[in-house]
Amino acid sequence: MTSTDVSTYVGELARNARAAARSVAILSTSVKDGVLIAIADGLLSASAALQEANQTDLKAAEDAGLSSALIDRLTLSDTRIEKMAQAVREVAALRDPVGEVIDGTVRPNGLKIERVRVPIGVVGFIYESRPNVTADAAALCLKSGNAVILRGGKEAIQSNLAIHRIVAEALESNDVDPCCVQMVNTPDRAVVDGLLQADEFVDVIIPRGGEGLIRAVVEKATMPVIKHYKGVCHVYVDAKADPGMAETICMNAKTQRPGVCNAMETLLVHESIAASFLPRIAAQLREAGVDLHGCPRACALVSDMAEASEENWSEEYLELVLDVRVVDSLEQAIDHIATYGSAHTDAIVTTDINAAQRFLDEVDSSTVLVNASTRFSDGGEFGLGAEIGISTDKLHARGPMGLTELTTYKWVVRGSGQIRV
Amino acid sequence: MTSTDVSTYVGELARNARAAARSVAILSTSVKDGVLIAIADGLLSASAALQEANQTDLKAAEDAGLSSALIDRLTLSDTRIEKMAQAVREVAALRDPVGEVIDGTVRPNGLKIERVRVPIGVVGFIYESRPNVTADAAALCLKSGNAVILRGGKEAIQSNLAIHRIVAEALESNDVDPCCVQMVNTPDRAVVDGLLQADEFVDVIIPRGGEGLIRAVVEKATMPVIKHYKGVCHVYVDAKADPGMAETICMNAKTQRPGVCNAMETLLVHESIAASFLPRIAAQLREAGVDLHGCPRACALVSDMAEASEENWSEEYLELVLDVRVVDSLEQAIDHIATYGSAHTDAIVTTDINAAQRFLDEVDSSTVLVNASTRFSDGGEFGLGAEIGISTDKLHARGPMGLTELTTYKWVVRGSGQIRV
Numbered sequence: 001m002t003s004t005d006v007s008t009y010v011g012e013l014a015r016n017a018r019a020a021a022r023s024v025a026i027l028s029t030s031v032k033d034g035v036l037i038a039i040a041d042g043l044l045s046a047s048a049a050l051q052e053a054n055q056t057d058l059k060a061a062e063d064a065g066l067s068s069a070l071i072d073r074l075t076l077s078d079t080r081i082e083k084m085a086q087a088v089r090e091v092a093a094l095r096d097p098v099g100e101v102i103d104g105t106v107r108p109n110g111l112k113i114e115r116v117r118v119p120i121g122v123v124g125f126i127y128e129s130r131p132n133v134t135a136d137a138a139a140l141c142l143k144s145g146n147a148v149i150l151r152g153g154k155e156a157i158q159s160n161l162a163i164h165r166i167v168a169e170a171l172e173s174n175d176v177d178p179c180c181v182q183m184v185n186t187p188d189r190a191v192v193d194g195l196l197q198a199d200e201f202v203d204v205i206i207p208r209g210g211e212g213l214i215r216a217v218v219e220k221a222t223m224p225v226i227k228h229y230k231g232v233c234h235v236y237v238d239a240k241a242d243p244g245m246a247e248t249i250c251m252n253a254k255t256q257r258p259g260v261c262n263a264m265e266t267l268l269v270h271e272s273i274a275a276s277f278l279p280r281i282a283a284q285l286r287e288a289g290v291d292l293h294g295c296p297r298a299c300a301l302v303s304d305m306a307e308a309s310e311e312n313w314s315e316e317y318l319e320l321v322l323d324v325r326v327v328d329s330l331e332q333a334i335d336h337i338a339t340y341g342s343a344h345t346d347a348i349v350t351t352d353i354n355a356a357q358r359f360l361d362e363v364d365s366s367t368v369l370v371n372a373s374t375r376f377s378d379g380g381e382f383g384l385g386a387e388i389g390i391s392t393d394k395l396h397a398r399g400p401m402g403l404t405e406l407t408t409y410k411w412v413v414r415g416s417g418q419i420r421v
Numbered sequence: 422m423t424s425t426d427v428s429t430y431v432g433e434l435a436r437n438a439r440a441a442a443r444s445v446a447i448l449s450t451s452v453k454d455g456v457l458i459a460i461a462d463g464l465l466s467a468s469a470a471l472q473e474a475n476q477t478d479l480k481a482a483e484d485a486g487l488s489s490a491l492i493d494r495l496t497l498s499d500t501r502i503e504k505m506a507q508a509v510r511e512v513a514a515l516r517d518p519v520g521e522v523i524d525g526t527v528r529p530n531g532l533k534i535e536r537v538r539v540p541i542g543v544v545g546f547i548y549e550s551r552p553n554v555t556a557d558a559a560a561l562c563l564k565s566g567n568a569v570i571l572r573g574g575k576e577a578i579q580s581n582l583a584i585h586r587i588v589a590e591a592l593e594s595n596d597v598d599p600c601c602v603q604m605v606n607t608p609d610r611a612v613v614d615g616l617l618q619a620d621e622f623v624d625v626i627i628p629r630g631g632e633g634l635i636r637a638v639v640e641k642a643t644m645p646v647i648k649h650y651k652g653v654c655h656v657y658v659d660a661k662a663d664p665g666m667a668e669t670i671c672m673n674a675k676t677q678r679p680g681v682c683n684a685m686e687t688l689l690v691h692e693s694i695a696a697s698f699l700p701r702i703a704a705q706l707r708e709a710g711v712d713l714h715g716c717p718r719a720c721a722l723v724s725d726m727a728e729a730s731e732e733n734w735s736e737e738y739l740e741l742v743l744d745v746r747v748v749d750s751l752e753q754a755i756d757h758i759a760t761y762g763s764a765h766t767d768a769i770v771t772t773d774i775n776a777a778q779r780f781l782d783e784v785d786s787s788t789v790l791v792n793a794s795t796r797f798s799d800g801g802e803f804g805l806g807a808e809i810g811i812s813t814d815k816l817h818a819r820g821p822m823g824l825t826e827l828t829t830y831k832w833v834v835r836g837s838g839q840i841r842v
Contacts, residue, residue: 022759025654026782111793113803120815121785149657203815224645224816239622245838252840338443360833361447364542372836381841382534382832383526394541394624394829395645395817411803412781415793417666419673420802 010194013149013182014201017122020179021147025119029119031174034076036092036139038170040085043135046166047081053162054131057362061155073130074156084132084163087386094385097404112414118406119145120204121411123196125215125388126154128209134163138181140388147180148193149202154187154207161185167345171395174378192217199223206401208389213314226401228366230316230390231261233374236333238350238358239270239275245371246349247281252373253347255288259318261390262345262367262377263395266313266323268333271297278302282324290320297326313340330355341365343392348356366392366399422609434570434603435622437782438543441600442568446540450517451838452595457513457560459591461506463806464556467587468502474560474583475552482576484531495577503607505553505584512560515806518825519566533835540566542624545616546687546809547638549574549630555584559602561809565827568601570616570623574630575608582606620644627822629810632737647822649787649813651737652682652765654795657754658698659771660691666792667770669704673794674768676709680739682811683766683798687734687744689754691720695747699723703745711741718747734761751776755783762786764813787813787820 001009026033043050061071096367097117123146125137134152141148152160165205171178184191199222207217209231218225235253237246253264269278273302274297280290282292282302293308308323313336315323327333337346347369348359356370367377378397379387384402391397398404445453464471475497483490525535534721546558555573562569573581584591585604592599605612613723616623620643628638632650639646656674658667674685690699695718703713703723706825714729734757736744747753758767768790769780777791788798798820800808805823812818818826 022783022785025785062590107802108806111797111802120784123438224814226816242838248838248840256841356835362443364443364446364539365831367832367834368835370836372834372839373841375841376532376834376836376839377832381532383528393645396649398829406817410786410800411788411820413788413790413793413797414777414799415791417663417669418793418797419669420677420794420796 001186001190003190006188006190006194010191010198013184014122014195014198016179017147017149017182018201020177021119021121023177024142024147024180025098025121025145026189027145031176032096032143032145033092035043035142035170035174035176036088038173039135039139039167040088040092042166043085043088043163044172046162047078050081050159053158056158066155070155076277080132084135087132088135088161090140091136091143091386094143094211096143097407099264102409108278109418110416111418114412115409116412117222117404118410120253120406120408121146123148123404123406124151124202124205125149126151126192126205126207126209126213131156133161133208134183135167136165136386137388138167139162140386140403142180143224143395144403146406149182149184150191151184151195153208157187171357193220196220197222202296208391211396224396225399226389226391226393228342228344228390228398230263230264230342232265232316232340232342233262233313233344233377234266234268234333234337234341234346235264236268236330236337236346236348237270238330238348238352238355239272240352240355241270241273241277241349242288242350243273243277243280246277247284249347249349249371249373250281251284251288252383253375254285254290254322255320256373256375258320261316261375263318264322265317266325266340266419268325268327268336269298269329270333271328274301278324278326285322288320288340290322292322292324294324295326301326314342316342330358334359337363337365344390345369345374347372347374366390422606422611424611427609427611427615430631431612431619434605435543435616435619437600438568438570438603439622441598442540442542442644444598445563445568445601446542446566448566448597452597453515453517453564453566456591456595456597457509459594460556460560460588461509461513463587463591464502464506464509464584467583468499471502471580471583472497474579475811477579478577491576497552497580501553501667505556505717509560512557514565515564516520517564517681517822518828520752523830529549531837532838532839535833537824537833539831541829542567543622543828544569544827545572545623545626546570547572547613547626547628547630547634549634551582552577552580554576554629555581555604556588557807558809559585559588561807561824561827563601565824567827570603570605571598572605572613572616578608611625616643616790617641618643621832627810645817647810647818649682649763649765649811651763651765652684653684653686653735653737653761654765654798655689655758655762655767656685656795657689657748657751657758657767657769657775658691658694659769659776661773661776662691662694662698662770663772664694664698664701668705670768670770670792671702672705672709674796675706675711675743676741677794677796679741682737683795684739685738685743685795686738687746687761689717689746689748689757689788690745691754692749693753695719695722697743700746706743709741710744713745714745716747717793722747729730735763737763751779755780758784758786765811766795768793768795787811806823
């Protein structure tokens with residue numbers, strides 16, 4: 001595309017979204033749910049067409065030599081399409097956050113004041129994940145009354161466009177502005193760059209993918225971005241930990257699904273328990289295929305463990321690799337997390353009520369846990385229903401983001417002629 | 422200052438604030454309130470010294486030829502210092518938002534999940550207002566458990582530094598890290614620019630002042646900014662308005678305090694009521710010294726009214742000037758506000774319940790009112806206590822911002838050994 005074409009295309013997307021946002025904001029819940037059911041039905045009945053479009057992406061991925069893991073993530077099967085439809089149905093079943101009265105009061109002068117939940121407006125969603133994210137994001141934005149501009153990864157573009165066609169048909173057949181959900185139809189990066197400058201029309205950008213994608217988005221965006229760069233999650237095994245519980249939690253946090261942002265990347269162990277605990281957990285972790293790096297004191301307790309470098313402590317491995325450090329105290333564990341952590345999710349294992357409370361109070365992360373696996377840091381596990389992402393930012397939304405986090409509020413004031421004196 | 426000096430100074434401010442944030446976040450309410458009472462007492466007992474420092478600013482302002490209005494705003498008198506102390510005491514009396522459990526649930530697996538309110542961390546507050554804002558901002562940030570870096574206008578620098586000395590003494594005498602409240606001690610703009618790049622240490626910037634200041638801050642800041650550029654507030658007098666109520670509200674919204682962001686800048690009148698309403702309100706407004714601009718239809722109804730230019734409709738006058746437009750319909754009023762407004766505060770005057778609800782639903786502003794003056798859009802009037810500012814942004818905080826808006830939340834999860842399956 002020429003730069004003129006790009007700016008025309010971006011201008012259209014952005015203006016269409018802004019106009020659609022005004023109409024989707026005031027749709028009734030039943031109309032929105034009707035569209036979602038139509039999307040779910042459409043996905044199922046178009047299963048063959050979706051898999052055909054998916055074949056084009058898969059063929060290109062093979063030609064490009066993508067790893068078999070990536071190709072697996074990209075693949076749409078009957079089962080996966082059924083799951084995608086089911087996820088959209090689950091969003092339809094969630095409570096509509098729009099119009100909720102958050103709080104309200106009557107002032108001494110009789111003014112009735114409410115804070116009412118309203119959609120944010122136009123969301124830009126930039127992602128590089130599996131094609132099912134397209135349907136999830138469309139459903140969450142629609143249910144929360146927002147217009148959304150979707151921009152998926154180029155590897156999945158034919159699959160994403162096919163899913164988007166079903167969304168567009170469901171919108172049209174329910175007389176809803178199809179521009180409520182638009183999809184960028186080209187892999188041209190200039191289009192993304194243009195969108196990231198369209199702060200007059202796009203209220204927020206939510207990027208989801210690798211750290212590189214997210215840093216590029218943050219750097220270029222002129223509107224607010226809600227994101228997390230990475231999850232360097234810690235489990236701290238306190239002096240007063242139940243060793244059996246600590247083992248179970250550590251194994252789960254590291255190995256149950258190592259490739260996700262809420263998996264453990266660093267294990268901190270109190271010195272008074274290290275000599276008994278570390279060799280045992282190290283053996284178990286190694287049996288599960290985990291490669292260990294340690295501080296000098298940890299290395300002295302576990303044979304053949306490589307020494308961790310200063311950079312290791314802030315790395316998000318997303319694979320079966322773990323850093324291990326022996327700490328002098330709870331304070332040193334908290335300081336370590338403040339220094340090297342990513343403010344995503346951190347857990348303490350302890351039976352000491354005071355240690356637990358200090359950890360919860362003083363670790364400044366989006367999710368802090370006592371005696372539970374870091375893997376629970378997730379919208380579904382927290383009961384939010386589907387999540388649009390996880391935020392390690394402090395403003396607006398922190399931790400798993402569900403429907404509510406796709407809304408803002410307005411102050412609604414009802415009077416009977418009051419004036420200010 | 423040389424650029425090395427600037428970066429050393431900014432680095433110190435930012436690092437000190439980050440370290441202080443960790444300690445102020447976990448202070449008990451009674452310690453924080455003790456500091457606030459000590460600040461209030463300190464302001465009163467140092468009244469003479471404050472007025473002496475203020476004299477230096479006033480002398481410089483006179484030499485610089487500042488307007489008498491600006492000099493008046495800058496002046497500290499006994500009464501104003503008493504009011505400043507009283508405002509700090511009122512913040513002490515507000516409920517501490519830190520630690521509030523926003524919501525919570527027990528999951529089927531027994532995990533107890535809470536969202537707990539916590540401080541944001543480090544707030545950068547950049548302002549050009551009266552010196553009392555220094556004490557207000559320090560008090561609000563301290564009470565909400567945040568560290569703050571204050572940077573006031575250069576006209577008030579000696580007054581601000583004198584107020585800050587009292588704050589610092591109150592912190593020290595209560596054994597609280599004095600770096601909880603730091604003040605930039607130089608008018609050098611390079612220091613502000615440096616702070617706006619210190620996103621590793623400063624979590625949010627809140628600017629307060631003219632549109633020029635705020636645009637400069639937004640342009641340079643690499644961290645989130647909560648702000649409003651301006652208040653182009655509308656009153657829409659509907660076909661079914663009570664004319665007497667409409668007059669009272671319009672007069673109050675325009676003339677009670679024209680220099681503030683929630684004063685009316687544009688009056689929209691439905692065509693069916695314009696012929697009777699407009700000439701009367703125009704006469705009253707003119708009697709109060711208001712200069713009127715109008716659309717052609719309004720000009721046809723009011724003698725000697727200048728025609729409003731296209732630019733006028735989006736101007737924030739902050740003085741006794743008003744634009745007047747006759748609209749065909751409620752829809753046209755809503756469209757006008759969407760096109761020219763600033764999403765700050767807009768009001769409808771009507772007895773028609775349907776018109777009222779449509780206005781409340783469809784006007785996408787931080788505050789929308791029915792049958793009340795726009796002047797009520799204010800933290801104090803809404804019952805928040807003191808306000809740190811007003812936001813027309815959609816993320817995090819919208820409208821008047823009190824203590825709660827200076828906080829975020831964390832997810833606190835308590836388990837008994839749960840792992841994810």
